Amino acid sequence: MDIIVLNKLPVAGILEEKQFNIVEELLQELRKRILPDEIVEKINQDIQSINDYTGLDKDLRKKIKRVTGSIIELLEKELKLVPKNFYRNRWLALGLAVFGIPFGLAMGASLGNMAFIGIGLPIGMAVGIAIGTDLDKKAKAKGNQLNIEIIN
Numbered sequence: 001m002d003i004i005v006l007n008k009l010p011v012a013g014i015l016e017e018k019q020f021n022i023v024e025e026l027l028q029e030l031r032k033r034i035l036p037d038e039i040v041e042k043i044n045q046d047i048q049s050i051n052d053y054t055g056l057d058k059d060l061r062k063k064i065k066r067v068t069g070s071i072i073e074l075l076e077k078e079l080k081l082v083p084k085n086f087y088r089n090r091w092l093a094l095g096l097a098v099f100g101i102p103f104g105l106a107m108g109a110s111l112g113n114m115a116f117i118g119i120g121l122p123i124g125m126a127v128g129i130a131i132g133t134d135l136d137k138k139a140k141a142k143g144n145q146l147n148i149e150i151i152n
Contacts, residue, residue, distance in 0.1 A: 023064055095132075
């Protein structure tokens with residue numbers, strides 16, 4: 001089973017065109033790989049929902065972003081395929097929340113001045129980026145990294 005073609009809809013803005021190009025690059029990258037029929041069928045349903053769209057350009061951009069996220073989530077969950085810097089971007093936010101804020105709170109409480117809570121944020125961000133970059137390297141070594149970077 002093959003992945004269907006994304007029809008270029010007439011769009012008014014640069015942002016919509018950029019989103020179309022991102023999805024098309026993702027689909028081209030996926031066409032180079034052998035994917036299970038169930039996954040291809042789900043991707044085709046998502047692409048068909050974009051092809052059938054008849055609403056406003058602003059809503060189209062949101063729909064394309066939603067579909068792109070859905071495809072990437074499906075690939076990551078089912079096949080462990082991820083785009084470049086996927087884990088780095090995910091762990092950047094997790095590092096802030098999981099490491100940065102608690103470290104900042106501990107620092108502020110131990111020094112008796114909660115103004116030091118902000119010191120934990122860059123530390124958490126650095127830890128998150130380090131963990132994510134390591135996971136991206138492992139994904140590339142296993143051949144589970146797509147040759148595309150998704151920028152929203």
